[in-house]
Amino acid sequence: MKRSVGLAAVAVTLSGAVAFPQPVRAPANANRPALEQQFRERVAKLAQQRIGLSDAQMTQLDQSNARFAPQLNRIAMQERQTRQALRMEMTSPSPNQERVNALIDQSLQLQQQRITIVQQEQKDLARFMSPVQRARYIALQQQFRRRAQELARQDPAQRGMVPKGIRPGLKKIR
Numbered sequence: 001m002k003r004s005v006g007l008a009a010v011a012v013t014l015s016g017a018v019a020f021p022q023p024v025r026a027p028a029n030a031n032r033p034a035l036e037q038q039f040r041e042r043v044a045k046l047a048q049q050r051i052g053l054s055d056a057q058m059t060q061l062d063q064s065n066a067r068f069a070p071q072l073n074r075i076a077m078q079e080r081q082t083r084q085a086l087r088m089e090m091t092s093p094s095p096n097q098e099r100v101n102a103l104i105d106q107s108l109q110l111q112q113q114r115i116t117i118v119q120q121e122q123k124d125l126a127r128f129m130s131p132v133q134r135a136r137y138i139a140l141q142q143q144f145r146r147r148a149q150e151l152a153r154q155d156p157a158q159r160g161m162v163p164k165g166i167r168p169g170l171k172k173i174r
Contacts, residue, residue: 044058046140047061047137047140050136050140051129051133051136051137051140052133052136053129053133056128057128057129057133060127060128061125061128061129064121064124064125067124068117068120068121068124071117072114072117072118072121075110075113075114075117076114078110079107079110079111079114082103082106082107082110083107085103086100086103086104086107089103122134125137
């Protein structure tokens with residue numbers, strides 16, 4: 001169970017903090033937990049292979065991710081909310097100057113907090129990873145983030161989330 005939690009942390013960290021639209025759920029979701037477990041195992045195996053981590057290092061990475069992933073996810077959510085609020089304010093007929101200024105300041109504060117957390121995470125990773133392994137880990141994280149962003153921009157039918165020919169939110173006419 002502890003390994004599963006660690007693997008989930010690796011998957012969350014590697015996938016970044018991209019918000020996906022909610023998929024249209026098929027009625028047969030009985031095997032979803034098994035599929036999620038398979039995904040976590042594949043991500044962990046891929047990370048271990050590409051980075052060249054031992055089992056002991058994977059355990060330490062799991063622990064590090066358990067510490068830092070929740071903080072990074074919280075910051076990402078706050079950044080997203082701040083951007084949305086700024087976007088809404090800027091699209092209003094007469095944006096509130098003080099509100100826009102406060103949102104810009106908040107955005108900069110959140111970026112500073114994220115940088116501080118990433119620096120702490122890198123210091124922690126340096127305890128058990130070589131510089132080359134850390135560089136590979138960063139590259140793998142970026143690769144997962146880019147792929148997640150690409151998937152988020154795709155039509156749900158292209159991602160296999162809804163049957164082809166059916167658009168989310170619309171009923172099929174018979």
